[in-house]
Amino acid sequence: MKQQVYSITAADLAARGKADIPEELQSSKHLIYSSPATLAFDSPGAQGFGVKRAGLAIPGSVMLLVAPGCCGRNTMMLDQIGGYGDRFFYLLQDDTDIVTGRHLNRISQTVKEVVDSLEERPTAVMICITCVDALLGTDMERVCRKASEYAGVPVLPCYMYALTREGRVPPMTSVRKTVYALLEKRGRKKQAVNLLGEFAPYDDRCELYEILKNLGIKTIREISRCRDFEEYLSMAEANFNIVLNPESRLAAEDFKSRLGIPSLEMTRVYQIDKIQKQYELLGSALGVTIDEAAYYREALEAVQEFSGRWPNTVFAVGEWMNGDPFELSLTLLRYGHSVAEIYGTVTNLNFIYIKKIAALSPGTRIYTNLSPTMLNYNCGESQADISIGQDATYYHPDSANVPWNAENKPFGYAGLRDLFRELSKAMQA
Numbered sequence: 110m111k112q113q114v115y116s117i118t119a120a121d122l123a124a125r126g127k128a129d130i131p132e133e134l135q136s137s138k139h140l141i142y143s144s145p146a147t148l149a150f151d152s153p154g155a156q157g158f159g160v161k162r163a164g165l166a167i168p169g170s171v172m173l174l175v176a177p178g179c180c181g182r183n184t185m186m187l188d189q190i191g192g193y194g195d196r197f198f199y200l201l202q203d204d205t206d207i208v209t210g211r212h213l214n215r216i217s218q219t220v221k222e223v224v225d226s227l228e229e230r231p232t233a234v235m236i237c238i239t240c241v242d243a244l245l246g247t248d249m250e251r252v253c254r255k256a257s258e259y260a261g262v263p264v265l266p267c268y269m270y271a272l273t274r275e276g277r278v279p280p281m282t283s284v285r286k287t288v289y290a291l292l293e294k295r296g297r298k299k300q301a302v303n304l305l306g307e308f309a310p311y312d313d314r315c316e317l318y319e320i321l322k323n324l325g326i327k328t329i330r331e332i333s334r335c336r337d338f339e340e341y342l343s344m345a346e347a348n349f350n351i352v353l354n355p356e357s358r359l360a361a362e363d364f365k366s367r368l369g370i371p372s373l374e375m376t377r378v379y380q381i382d383k384i385q386k387q388y389e390l391l392g393s394a395l396g397v398t399i400d401e402a403a404y405y406r407e408a409l410e411a412v413q414e415f416s417g418r419w420p421n422t423v424f425a426v427g428e429w430m431n432g433d434p435f436e437l438s439l440t441l442l443r444y445g446h447s448v449a450e451i452y453g454t455v456t457n458l459n460f461i462y463i464k465k466i467a468a469l470s471p472g473t474r475i476y477t478n479l480s481p482t483m484l485n486y487n488c489g490e491s492q493a494d495i496s497i498g499q500d501a502t503y504y505h506p507d508s509a510n511v512p513w514n515a516e517n518k519p520f521g522y523a524g525l526r527d528l529f530r531e532l533s534k535a536m537q538a
Contacts, residue, residue, distance in 0.1 A: 114482045116450075119463055120471030127460040134455040134477045160280045161237050163308045164267035165196055166288045168338045169232035172267070173223060175200045175216065176239045177207065180269075198223045202241060210245045216252055221260040230262065232338045233291060237267040265290055278359065286360040288332060292345040294368050299348050301328040305360055305372070306353030309333050309516040315523045316404040317351075317375075320388070324397055351375060351391075353520065355458070377518075379432060379440040379525050381408055388521075404522035411529040412444055419494070419536055422446045425505050427498025428453040428478060430513040431524075435462035437497065442469045449491050452476045452500055495535055497528075509535040 115133045125131070165172055174180075178201050200219045206212035220234050236256070238249055249266040257264040268283050285305070302321060304311065310333045311317070321329055328346075335341040350372035352361045361372040373394050375387050385405060392399040415422075424441050426448060428434045434453035439462045441448055448470055454477065455463065466473055474491070476483065478500055486504055495509040496502050502510035511531045513519075519527055 112482050112485060114476070114486050115480045116474045116476045118471060119451075119467040119473040119475060122455070122475055123464045123467035127457050130455050130460075133480050133482075134475075135479075160267050160269040160284050161197075162193065163281065163284045164235040164237055164265075164288065165193065166308050166332045167233050167235070167291065168335050168341050169229075170235055171196045171198065171223065171227070171231045171233075172235040172237055173198045173200055173216075173220060174237045175202065175212065175242070176237070176269075177202050177241060180239045207241050210242075210247065213247065213252060217256040217259040220256040220262075220264060224260050224262055233263040233265055234260065235265050235267050235287075237269050239269050243268070263291055279356070282356045282359050285354075285357050286363050289344070289360055289363065292342060292364075292368060295343070295345040297348050297370065298328065298346045300326055301330065301347045302326050303344050303347040303350045303364075303370075304329060304331045304353055305350050305357040305364075306331075307333065307518045309518060311353070311520050312515075312517045312523060312527070314527070315520045316401065317521055320399055320401065324395065324399070345370075349373065353377065377432065377520050377524065379437050379528065380443060381405065381412070381522070381525060384408075384521055384525065401522065408522040408526040408529075411526040411533075415529045415533050415536075416444055416446070418533070420445065422536075423492065423494045424448045425450045425491070425493035425496040425501045425508065426452070427496065427501030427504075429500040430498035431515070431519050432513070433459055433462070434498070435459045435466065438462070438473070439465050439469070442466060448473050449493050450474050450476060450501075450504070452478050452498070452504065454479065495532060497532075509538065511535050 117131060117134075122130075161172060161174065164170075174197060176199075198219075200212065200215060202212050216236065220236070223234060224231060234256070236249065236253060238247065242249065249268070253264040253266050265287050267287060268280055310331055318329060330340070330344050330347065332341065332344070335344070345368055347370055350361055350364055350370055352358060352372050352374040353376075355374075355376070358374070361374075364370040364372065373391065375391065378384060378387075385401065388399045388401045424438070424446060426434045426438045426441070434451050435455075436459065438448045438451050448466070451473060453459075453475070455475070463475075476486070488504055488506060493505045493508045495511070496505045497511050497513055499512045499514055502508070502512065511528070513528060513531065
């Protein structure tokens with residue numbers, strides 16, 4: 110007998126409160142099916158930016174993966190992405206290594222062998238370790254210091270610990286701090302700023318670049334756009350950082366404590382009034398007035414054009430896309446549309462959106478991609494005119510779809526504008 114697919118209405122979830130989120134919606138409480146990841150083979154070594162690929166954000170770096178064969182095997186998928194195939198090296202653990210930790214004695218020698226084998230000396234060696242060393246309690250900071258002294262190059266740890274995903278410092282938060290660890294204090298330049306957020310650039314069409322230039326900012330640096338190691342090191346010259354992803358907060362704190370560089374934070378949202386408010390706050394923090402009226406109008410026109418042609422569209426919103434599925438669902442509801450289903454991971458951070466969704470659309474059903482019961486999801490049970498996200502199109506194969514998961518990230522008014530332009534194209538197809 111098939112197990113009933115788990116879901117809950119927005120009204121019921123809001124009534125329970127964030128202190129009583131059902132265990133089915135919490136990844137730490139049960140077996141993880143993880144349908145978006147499974148569908149795309151979205152492991153840390155495959156599509157997207159997991160710890161392994163993210164750890165190579167430092168220009169000229171290479172990575173030594175210290176792991177059992179099963180964990181190392183999927184890294185070969187990165188060979189299909191340009192520039193990564195020759196940057197990975199492997200120290201595989203056998204059963205005795207896993208039980209005794211004897212592989213730790215080989216790391217320094219292996220790092221030196223990697224460095225000596227390369228025609229061009231790497232700027233750093235990133236050591237990526239898995240849950241094996243988490244369970245062994247390995248002190249990787251010490252291991253990396255020893256390897257660095259022996260091999261004569263900087264060696265940094267990258268923690269691919271699924272066990273810490275629910276902890277205070279999840280893997281993607283940790284690696285965002287690690288990739289800036291080689292920066293050393295320099296004189297700060299008033300006309301320079303760093304964008305901290307993703308491991309791929311933000312979309313070139315994002316108005317934030319133009320707004321900063323109009324404010325006299327001459328140099329805008331992102332680690333993903335650094336062409337060489339020297340340009341990477343020059344990120345230490347920034348007058349301030351703009352944090353565009355909450356997972357970069359720890360990195361921003363490190364910038365402040367080590368390098369004396371302060372930061373301010375902006376968040377990717379799709380509610381146009383919230384975007385406008387963020388630019389007001391940015392201007393206030395910098396002591397200037399930001400003229401963003403033209404960007405506002407352009408984004409609003411895209412929303413109005415779609416809503417005028419397809420009023421009260423029924424959406425299904427997934428989480429495998431560039432946005433928070435709950436914030437985006439709230440946005441669609443506020444723009445006069447309907448949201449039948451949301452597939453997403455519920456956290457304390459996005460619970461504020463669930464309460465507002467419940468007020469506007471109490472019957473919206475919330476599913477979790479983490480639940481094995483999603484194997485029994487009936488694609489014909491609920492209707493949607495269009496879905497957003499790669500996972501959502503799996504559940505609604507006969508509906509129009511906008512994947513909205515390009516590697517270069519959308520942000521601000523441009524993100525809102527481009528999303529609704531893509532929605533219009535999908536509805537016309």
